[in-house]
Amino acid sequence: MSDEIIKEEVSGKDRRSFLNLSIFISFAVAIGGVLYPIAKYLLPTDSTKGTEGGETFFISTDDVPVGSAKLVRYKNRPTIVVRLKENEVYALSAVCTHLGCIVKWHEDAKELLCPCHAARFDLYGNVLGGPAPKPLPTYKAAVEEDRILIREA
Amino acid sequence: MNELRLGPILIRNRFLISIYNFVENRLGIKEILDLEVFYKLAPSYLGIFSCFGGITFFMFTLQVVTGILLLVYYIPTTAQAYDSVVHITNNVPFGWLIRGIHHWGANIMIITVFIHMGKIYFHGIYKNPRELNWVTGIVLLTCTLSFSFTGYLLPWTQLSYWATVVGTEIPSAMPVIGDYIKIFLRGGADVSQITLTRFFAVHIMVLPAAVIMFIVLHIIMIRRQGISGPL
Numbered sequence: 065m066s067d068e069i070i071k072e073e074v075s076g077k078d079r080r081s082f083l084n085l086s087i088f089i090s091f092a093v094a095i096g097g098v099l100y101p102i103a104k105y106l107l108p109t110d111s112t113k114g115t116e117g118g119e120t121f122f123i124s125t126d127d128v129p130v131g132s133a134k135l136v137r138y139k140n141r142p143t144i145v146v147r148l149k150e151n152e153v154y155a156l157s158a159v160c161t162h163l164g165c166i167v168k169w170h171e172d173a174k175e176l177l178c179p180c181h182a183a184r185f186d187l188y189g190n191v192l193g194g195p196a197p198k199p200l201p202t203y204k205a206a207v208e209e210d211r212i213l214i215r216e217a
Numbered sequence: 218m219n220e221l222r223l224g225p226i227l228i229r230n231r232f233l234i235s236i237y238n239f240v241e242n243r244l245g246i247k248e249i250l251d252l253e254v255f256y257k258l259a260p261s262y263l264g265i266f267s268c269f270g271g272i273t274f275f276m277f278t279l280q281v282v283t284g285i286l287l288l289v290y291y292i293p294t295t296a297q298a299y300d301s302v303v304h305i306t307n308n309v310p311f312g313w314l315i316r317g318i319h320h321w322g323a324n325i326m327i328i329t330v331f332i333h334m335g336k337i338y339f340h341g342i343y344k345n346p347r348e349l350n351w352v353t354g355i356v357l358l359t360c361t362l363s364f365s366f367t368g369y370l371l372p373w374t375q376l377s378y379w380a381t382v383v384g385t386e387i388p389s390a391m392p393v394i395g396d397y398i399k400i401f402l403r404g405g406a407d408v409s410q411i412t413l414t415r416f417f418a419v420h421i422m423v424l425p426a427a428v429i430m431f432i433v434l435h436i437i438m439i440r441r442q443g444i445s446g447p448l
């Protein structure tokens with residue numbers, strides 16, 4: 065290596081180091097331009113969760129006999145559908161507002177009971193007892209022919 | 218040591234040199250990296266059309282990368298395939314871009330593969346001693362076309378469905394074995410979930426494995442025989 069090159073490198077202001085820096089920056093921009101969309105694509109956001117296109121969601125009435133309840137995923141959240149009578153259905157978030165356990169339907173008491181610390185809710189989401197601080201969010205539910213439709217309240 | 222020469226590449230960055238030394242001291246990679254391929258200049262008679270094999274290879278790597286990214290959100294069931302593809306296009310950030318590259322890349326790859334083949338044909342490069350490389354090339358062409366045929370079904374649109382119905386119907390015109398081939402391709406009498414599942418398997422596992430193997434053979438043969446002479 066000649067002395068001249070060493071001097072140029074030390075000063076860092078010559079044409080060669082400028083070109084090297086430009087090449088480095090171009091590569092960095094090119095690589096960043098590829099990695100940025102890929103990272104955005106892979107990182108989960110609200111828009112990447114759940115594939116339901118519309119707001120309404122339905123299940124077959126056969127899946128929920130009268131007097132029983134079924135746990136479904138609506139808008140990618142655990143949701144409990146309760147069929148009280150032939151044409152009377154309720155849909156609520158099944159996530160307990162206390163510490164997030166999944167509430168269960170108790171047919172004999174006609175209420176939702178959380179198995180973790182015994183919070184109790186009615187079918188409108190109201191807290192009947194236990195440590196839950198807030199009511200359960202509810203959705204609109206209706207029987208239409210052989211389907212139960214669930215909509216945002 | 219404050220500079221390192223690997224073929225025509227001169228490295229002066231101390232950090233890169235120390236990484237190189239670390240690996241070199243343990244694995245002795247100098248022989249591998251110092252291959253004469255580094256010193257070889259492309260003959261001046263090679264023109265733009267000689268680039269299309271390499272361009273096709275580049276297109277394939279692009280399809281592999283974008284294809285794997287699509288797999289992250291694609292769902293191969295008749296109930297959800299279309300929704301998942303719409304979801305990729307409309308909701309996932311840059312999903313439109315990844316899918317667009319895969320979609321257009323597939324089309325461009327067909328074009329580049331044919332230009333490559335045309336050059337080999339019109340320049341008579343397929344002749345002795347390169348017949349075997351022509352054969353691996355035909356296998357790669359067949360695989361590329363099969364990639365497109367199987368990939369086209371995956372979004373499960375009306376267009377995909379009927380294209381597959383018609384496409385799998387074609388072999389049934391053959392006497393005796395025709396119907397068996399059709400049923401084998403479809404996995405049943407008609408195009409169904411089973412067809413989607415096997416096309417998916419072929420598209421993302423069988424064909425990539427086959428193409429990678431044949432590309433390796435293709436390149437090894439080129440390296441053994443050297444690039445062909447001018448017309």
Ligand code: HEM
Pocket residue numbers: 277280281283284285287288291302316319320322323324326327361362364365366368369370371372420421425
């Ligand atoms: C490892 C390699 C590959 C993987 C993992 C892969 C994966 C996929 C997936 C998941 C889809 C469905 C998503 C969609 O339709 O947009 C798809 C579609 C498709 N693929 Fe691939 N693919 C690969 C390579 C290729 C190659 C080499 C070609 C053609 C030369 C190809 C052609 C197509 C076509 C034509 C579609 C339909 C595109 C569309 O409708 O937008 N694929 N592929």
Ligand code: FES
Pocket residue numbers: 160161162163164165178179180181182183194195196
């Ligand atoms: S989590 Fe439901 S009562 Fe504590």
